[in-house]
Amino acid sequence: MQDYDIVILGGSAAGITAAITARRFYPDKKVLIVRKENNVLIPCGIPYIYGTVSSPDKNLIPDAILEKNNIGLLIDEATKIDRNGKIVSTGNGETIKYKKLVIATGSIPSIPPIKGADKENVFSVKKDDQYLASLLKEVDRSKDMVIIGGGFIGMEFADECKKNRDINISIVEMLPHCLMLVFDEEFCEQGEALIKERGVNLITSERVEEITGDTKVEGIKLASGKTVKADLVLFGIGAKPDIDIARDAGIEINDKGAIKVDRYMKTNDENIFACGDCCEKFSFFDKKLVNLMLASIATYEARIAGANLFDTNRSNEGAVGTYSTVIGDTTLARSGMSVSGAADNGYDIIVGQAEGPNCHPGCMPGGNNLKVSLIFEKGTGVIIGGQLIGAKSGGELINLISGCIYKKMTANDIATFQMGTHPALTASPIAYQLSNAAEMAVKEMR
Amino acid sequence: MQDYDIVILGGSAAGITAAITARRFYPDKKVLIVRKENNVLIPCGIPYIYGTVSSPDKNLIPDAILEKNNIGLLIDEATKIDRNGKIVSTGNGETIKYKKLVIATGSIPSIPPIKGADKENVFSVKKDDQYLASLLKEVDRSKDMVIIGGGFIGMEFADECKKNRDINISIVEMLPHCLMLVFDEEFCEQGEALIKERGVNLITSERVEEITGDTKVEGIKLASGKTVKADLVLFGIGAKPDIDIARDAGIEINDKGAIKVDRYMKTNDENIFACGDCCEKFSFFDKKLVNLMLASIATYEARIAGANLFDTNRSNEGAVGTYSTVIGDTTLARSGMSVSGAADNGYDIIVGQAEGPNCHPGCMPGGNNLKVSLIFEKGTGVIIGGQLIGAKSGGELINLISGCIYKKMTANDIATFQMGTHPALTASPIAYQLSNAAEMAVKEMR
Numbered sequence: 001m002q003d004y005d006i007v008i009l010g011g012s013a014a015g016i017t018a019a020i021t022a023r024r025f026y027p028d029k030k031v032l033i034v035r036k037e038n039n040v041l042i043p044c045g046i047p048y049i050y051g052t053v054s055s056p057d058k059n060l061i062p063d064a065i066l067e068k069n070n071i072g073l074l075i076d077e078a079t080k081i082d083r084n085g086k087i088v089s090t091g092n093g094e095t096i097k098y099k100k101l102v103i104a105t106g107s108i109p110s111i112p113p114i115k116g117a118d119k120e121n122v123f124s125v126k127k128d129d130q131y132l133a134s135l136l137k138e139v140d141r142s143k144d145m146v147i148i149g150g151g152f153i154g155m156e157f158a159d160e161c162k163k164n165r166d167i168n169i170s171i172v173e174m175l176p177h178c179l180m181l182v183f184d185e186e187f188c189e190q191g192e193a194l195i196k197e198r199g200v201n202l203i204t205s206e207r208v209e210e211i212t213g214d215t216k217v218e219g220i221k222l223a224s225g226k227t228v229k230a231d232l233v234l235f236g237i238g239a240k241p242d243i244d245i246a247r248d249a250g251i252e253i254n255d256k257g258a259i260k261v262d263r264y265m266k267t268n269d270e271n272i273f274a275c276g277d278c279c280e281k282f283s284f285f286d287k288k289l290v291n292l293m294l295a296s297i298a299t300y301e302a303r304i305a306g307a308n309l310f311d312t313n314r315s316n317e318g319a320v321g322t323y324s325t326v327i328g329d330t331t332l333a334r335s336g337m338s339v340s341g342a343a344d345n346g347y348d349i350i351v352g353q354a355e356g357p358n359c360h361p362g363c364m365p366g367g368n369n370l371k372v373s374l375i376f377e378k379g380t381g382v383i384i385g386g387q388l389i390g391a392k393s394g395g396e397l398i399n400l401i402s403g404c405i406y407k408k409m410t411a412n413d414i415a416t417f418q419m420g421t422h423p424a425l426t427a428s429p430i431a432y433q434l435s436n437a438a439e440m441a442v443k444e445m446r
Numbered sequence: 447m448q449d450y451d452i453v454i455l456g457g458s459a460a461g462i463t464a465a466i467t468a469r470r471f472y473p474d475k476k477v478l479i480v481r482k483e484n485n486v487l488i489p490c491g492i493p494y495i496y497g498t499v500s501s502p503d504k505n506l507i508p509d510a511i512l513e514k515n516n517i518g519l520l521i522d523e524a525t526k527i528d529r530n531g532k533i534v535s536t537g538n539g540e541t542i543k544y545k546k547l548v549i550a551t552g553s554i555p556s557i558p559p560i561k562g563a564d565k566e567n568v569f570s571v572k573k574d575d576q577y578l579a580s581l582l583k584e585v586d587r588s589k590d591m592v593i594i595g596g597g598f599i600g601m602e603f604a605d606e607c608k609k610n611r612d613i614n615i616s617i618v619e620m621l622p623h624c625l626m627l628v629f630d631e632e633f634c635e636q637g638e639a640l641i642k643e644r645g646v647n648l649i650t651s652e653r654v655e656e657i658t659g660d661t662k663v664e665g666i667k668l669a670s671g672k673t674v675k676a677d678l679v680l681f682g683i684g685a686k687p688d689i690d691i692a693r694d695a696g697i698e699i700n701d702k703g704a705i706k707v708d709r710y711m712k713t714n715d716e717n718i719f720a721c722g723d724c725c726e727k728f729s730f731f732d733k734k735l736v737n738l739m740l741a742s743i744a745t746y747e748a749r750i751a752g753a754n755l756f757d758t759n760r761s762n763e764g765a766v767g768t769y770s771t772v773i774g775d776t777t778l779a780r781s782g783m784s785v786s787g788a789a790d791n792g793y794d795i796i797v798g799q800a801e802g803p804n805c806h807p808g809c810m811p812g813g814n815n816l817k818v819s820l821i822f823e824k825g826t827g828v829i830i831g832g833q834l835i836g837a838k839s840g841g842e843l844i845n846l847i848s849g850c851i852y853k854k855m856t857a858n859d860i861a862t863f864q865m866g867t868h869p870a871l872t873a874s875p876i877a878y879q880l881s882n883a884a885e886m887a888v889k890e891m892r
Contacts, residue, residue, distance in 0.1 A: 331871060
């Protein structure tokens with residue numbers, strides 16, 4: 001029997017970050033990661049395998065990061081947790097004693113119960129390099145690809161699979177717009193225009209009823225009766241927590257199928273923590289459960305879990321929800337609540353918007369347009385959300401907006417924000433979009 | 447006699463922003479800008495005239511922004527303020543009544559009392575398009591250019607003047623390193639290496655004693671006795687507040703020659719406000735006077751001054767000091783205090799550093815290295831400064847750091863920061879430099 005102070009189940013973003021954090025907080029403890037995959041994929045990089053990055057091998061998290069931090073690695077599937085004995089068993093018959101256990105088993109792709117979903121050449125986004133390599137082969141061979149789901153993953157896959165390929169790609173989305181769970185309509189429409197410019201066919205407000213074909217997919221049939229030819233189908237409709245080992249051990253699971261955790265990322269067993277996609281998330285705003293799965297949430301949770309294993313050092317204030325994507329060369333990003341989300345939650349809001357080049361003068365090379373929309377609560381003036389579209393600098397600007405939300409800054413605070421500006425890097429200080437979007441809201445509030 | 451509710455002296459970043467803010471807060475008031483320049487230059491864009499942007503005409507702030515906001519414009523030099531009568535007089539004999547006056551007269555370049563500084567082909571960075579156009583002609587003709595001062599302006603001019611020209615450029619800097627008033631030594635050295643790679647000659651720890659030549663400059667003589675050949679000399683050693691009109695009117699001036707203002711940007715006259723380079727700045731940290739002149743400070747001050755003209759809406763918490771530059775393709779940026787500045791002010795500090803590509807996987811095209819250094823106060827763990835070098839995304843990341851400083855976030859807060867990450871836009875969530883630099887400091891504090 002092996003004996004470790006800290007055992008972590010899962011070796012992706014949450015597991016690695018929990019291990020490194022534990023190493024920093026508890027330098028004398030023995031730490032082990034148990035994972036079933038030979039190679040760990042960079043989760044957010046998966047769509048880029050199909051265009052920009054060109055192979056799964058180039059999208060791996062190197063194990064060197066574990067060696068460097070003196071973290072043990074066992075490649076084996078954890079199959080059972082004995083909470084009384086504090087022992088994890090594995091598929092290869094290993095047993096490992098732990099003092100503290102972190103469950104970071106992640107998620108598995110959701111496949112809806114659609115007729116024909118088991119046909120040949122129907123794929124989902126499994127975090128498995130061999131599987132993704134076989135998908136790559138099929139994408140290279142495909143003439144007519146259908147992506148089911150027009151969220152970030154669906155849009156990124158479509159954008160990437162189009163690169164250097166003569167391929168028809170259609171996205172089928174149930175909602176009236178792609179990206180609609182993330183953005184308000186104006187931003188969804190701009191995102192849709194961008195992916196259409198890339199030659200992708202969008203089919204919105206449509207549900208897939210059947211995947212047709214003999215043994216191999218030949219097309220899809222929509223609820224409206226329409227059909228779309230397809231030799232390859234990819235599901236990109238989200239994922240569900242991978243919680244079997246936790247449930248079997250009597251760890252509490254919530255009614256949405258995620259591991260229950262407290263504000264210290266602890267489960268109902270005081271020696272077992274959880275973080276990442278496998279565990280529940282609650283909103284920063286109203287502390288209600290939210291359905292968010294992001295590597296950036298997984299890692300911040302892991303930095304909390306890893307720090308709290310032997311004493312309480314950090315607490316979880318809830319997920320703000322900050323995410324970004326790129327379509328073509330255009331960044332789309334969001335943080336906090338959307339206008340529609342705020343309305344659903346009973347917020348009385350004011351929106352301020354500002355738009356202009358992210359450089360000054362506008363003729364500086366490489367400059368792009370950047371539109372920023374900020375959402376404030378009326379009365380308090382506190383920022384509760386932001387969305388942006390345009391220049392790549394938006395990838396960090398959305399993080400600044402996330403910080404403003406986290407620290408509950410008001411429109412007045414943000415209007416007088418002390419940014420640095422530079423001709424090649426940002427808007428001019430007169431036109432800086434963050435300040436001016438806040439100013440537009442301040443004006444409206446008066 | 448003309449009659450306005452709000453008269454603003456100066457039409458650059460501070461003046462324009464004060465006018466727009468006043469328009470937003472007081473929509474019914476008549477607003478006039480009085481400025482002497484026919485054309486207003488984008489101040490931070492001036493070095494880029496000499497390379498990337500190629501002419502002063504392309505680096506102007508369009509007057510359309512004034513028309514759009516219903517702001518009057520008088521191109522004329524304000525020569526006198528009659529505080530009793532509340533009247534401004536101009537060089538062309540106009541008189542303008544005001545209810546509230548904003549002084550935003552900016553700064554003028556400092557020229558040290560060096561022998562020969564009045565010779566032909568000795569320039570400074572005057573915000574005057576004709577003057578800068580004549581400097582452009584001389585740069586195009588020059589074979590041997592000397593820039594006196596190795597701060598942001600000097601470095602940016604050197605970098606730009608090298609573009610597409612066969613020219614020898616030397617920077618003479620009094621201090622042991624260029625950029626030393628901004629960055630700690632490690633970052634200065636990296637910045638110096640970058641400008642040297644661009645073929646610029648650096649002469650540090652040297653003082654210019656004389657500019658030699660007949661009527662026209664032929665060289666410079668250094669205090670060490672060394673000489674440098676030069677057919678063109680540019681002073682880039684800073685600027686001093688342009689306060690003559692204010693002083694003549696009995697507005698209080700501090701002992702550093704800047705207009706005194708309170709936390710609402712009001713001078714000793716309750717109807718006269720000041721903002722931008724002409725007025726004093728105090729530190730966000732210890733509220734002591736600081737010598738900072740940045741367009742981004744000018745605009746946030748203008749957003750305070752413009753809002754407070756008829757009633758108090760905003761206050762100044764002091765300058766954090768956030769600035770960025772680009773040398774070659776590399777961003778250098780700083781916010782808050784440096785290590786040496788913190789030591790000078792008696793802070794007991796801990797520094798955390800993290801470095802890695804600003805994309806994931808590292809092979810994503812366009813990805814660059816990014817190093818982030820964060821400075822925390824020991825004990826409280828509160829962030830007081832940050833410096834970074836590398837990818838262009840650093841231009842907005844430094845603004846996130848500025849926000850963290852402004853909201854007094856601790857290393858623990860920042861370590862669990864809720865950023866969004868994307869393969870093409872940022873580091874991976876495991877390696878995100880901001881979080882990891884904070885983690886390194888947390889580790890050190892334990």
